Amino acid sequence: MFTIDAMSRQPVSEQLVDQAERFILTGILKAGDQIPSVRNLSAQLYINPNTIQKAFSELGSRGLTQAVPGRGSFIAEDAAALLSKRKRSNLTALDRMLEELALAGAPQSVVEEHVRRAYQSLEIRNQTEEEKLYDPSV
Amino acid sequence: MFTIDAMSRQPVSEQLVDQAERFILTGILKAGDQIPSVRNLSAQLYINPNTIQKAFSELGSRGLTQAVPGRGSFIAEDAAALLSKRKRSNLTALDRMLEELALAGAPQSVVEEHVRRAYQSLEIRNQTEEEKLYDPSV
DNA sequence: TAGATGTCCTATTTGTGACAGTACACTTAA
């Protein structure tokens, strides 16, 4: 599930947080799901337990997970909603990137095409999710 | 001209490189223009000369500036073209961001509005540049 | 009860960025 890019300049603990958020957004991790234990993930990724703990602690303080000593850590009920709201309200990074592309002479039509493609591939994914409801094999 | 955000996690030398590139893209720095000297900028920003040197060395290796020992460093002839080409070809970061926004439920119309605004503000800026040509006070 | 869980703690190591200081060759202008 989780993977680490040792070459990345982004700290390992942040990589884990980002990946967990992505899993929540995409629905791979749903409310109530248990995430791997600190020691388990530590052994699997060859990462120090303290580093994993730091990432999970951050997820908890963001309200995305709930930890239960002795049992494990679980995705919070409102994790997806919480995360979506936060991501939606943060458009400054997009603006900065768009300005740079505009300055670099990237045609507006090209950028708009990328926007269309992003939303189109999402629709396809959602459609697949719906189809699962009628799929007897699930 | 150059400024440093000491609070930023981005290394000082990289901040300088990014700013120089931005100046080149926006036309503030044009081909042939001399950029501040290592020692001058060092004194002005209270930054170690080695840090400035590192940034300028990077700009040189990217083909954006040309250094002449004893004279100074100058913006390369094809700096703007080189930079534009590089920035335009890098749309993967945009795709990643768009996917995240789509997943978070940001309406496509909102994203498209941001695209329009980015290109509109650029047009206004260019128009202002043209108007300068007819401005007797310059 | 044994094993797994989250949590906390104090070190230590490591890598990177920045700093300090010096030196050399070159160009320009007084």
Place this chain on the structure above:
DNA sequence: TTAAGTGTACTGTCACAAATAGGACATCTA
């Protein structure tokens, strides 16, 4: 000619953050 300014190179040192190492405790479950 000379002094000042330029780029470039080098060897250290320091500071900080991330990650590691090792241990400890309370809790829950099979």
